[in-house]
Amino acid sequence: MGLDDACKTCLVLGLGFSSTPETPPKAEDQTSKNPPTMTVPAASFEPFLTLGLSGEGYRVTVTKNVDENKGGYLHHPHHEEPPTATATARDLYRQASPDPSAVSSFSSGRVKRERDLSSEEVEIEKNSCRVNDEDEDGISARKKLRLTKEQSALLEESFKQRSTLNPNQKQALARQLNLKPRQVEVWFQNRRARTKLKQTGVDCEFLKRCCETLTNENRRLQKELQELKALKTAAQPFYANMPAATLSLCPLCERTSGAGNPKRPFSMPSKPHFYNHVTNPSAAC
DNA sequence: CATACTGATCCCATTACGTCA
DNA sequence: GGTGACGTAATGGGATCAGTA
Secondary structure, eight states: OOHHHHHHSOOEEEEEEEEOTTSOOOGGGGSTTSOHHHHSOGGGEEEEEEEEETTEEEEEEOOOOOOHHHHOTTOBTTBOSOOOTTOOHHHHHHHHOOOGGGSOOOOSSSHHHHTTOOHHHHHHHHHOSSOOSBOTTOOBOOOOOOOOHHHHHHHHHHHHHOSSOOHHHHHHHHHHHTOOHHHHHHHHHHHHHHHHHHHHHHHHHHHHHHHHHHHHHHHHHHHHHHHHHHHHHHHHHHHHTSOGGGEEEOHHHHHHOOSOOTTOTTOOOOOOOEEETTSOOOTTO
């Protein structure tokens, strides 16, 4: 590619954030309600800048080290080893679920509220001294439970070990905490939501920084392109008669285009500058 | 085997309560 | 004491999947 080609093209900048193709999210996770940020380990995402001359682009990828355990979706009590990339927490949960008949259901009334309560859970609910869903008149009142420090600590400890519970673990934890299993379940759901929210904030900040850096990089490349265009215009008559063999790679560019510059975390290999070693290095150098 | 139904569980959005400045 | 902000327990709805008729 010569100067002529380079000068005919536009500079195209694309900023993106995509998952790696080898870990496609499952169909169920592609709904609008399930953004891929939580179903695919964050470490597999790559913010990228595409900058192209003549339609070809560089892809600058930045990988981010995120503790896989943070999202919690990869942890399951019965699967201490990391699950396959395509397995969702729900899949894992189901794999670990005991015989469904072990958990009876209540389909009438407040179905959602009590649907997963076994007879034992109902017993626990009856005996629970901390929560009373109905007042003396039998009218449902939404009283908000405040967990004690001990309860919170134990729940946190359990969450650290695993972010989802199977029914048996839920039962055991509820018994241990003198709470309803449903309350334990809700606590875990809310806890997962908070974790995700927190992670989203972190991701947002990270992307902002990426965007900033890539914007600067784009600005720099735009400037460089303009300089090359100016140079080409000025030297047009001279280069038109110059044999191609006399054009070679600028040694300065070769030295500086390598990756791993700590000051430029998203650096990309610079386009090589061609120059006439008979005269001087290019203006871009 | 294909289909419909049901139950279980999840996530998400929202509500509402308790606490604190 | 009233109030708004905030944290979080609780609720409701929708989606998905497995088991079953």
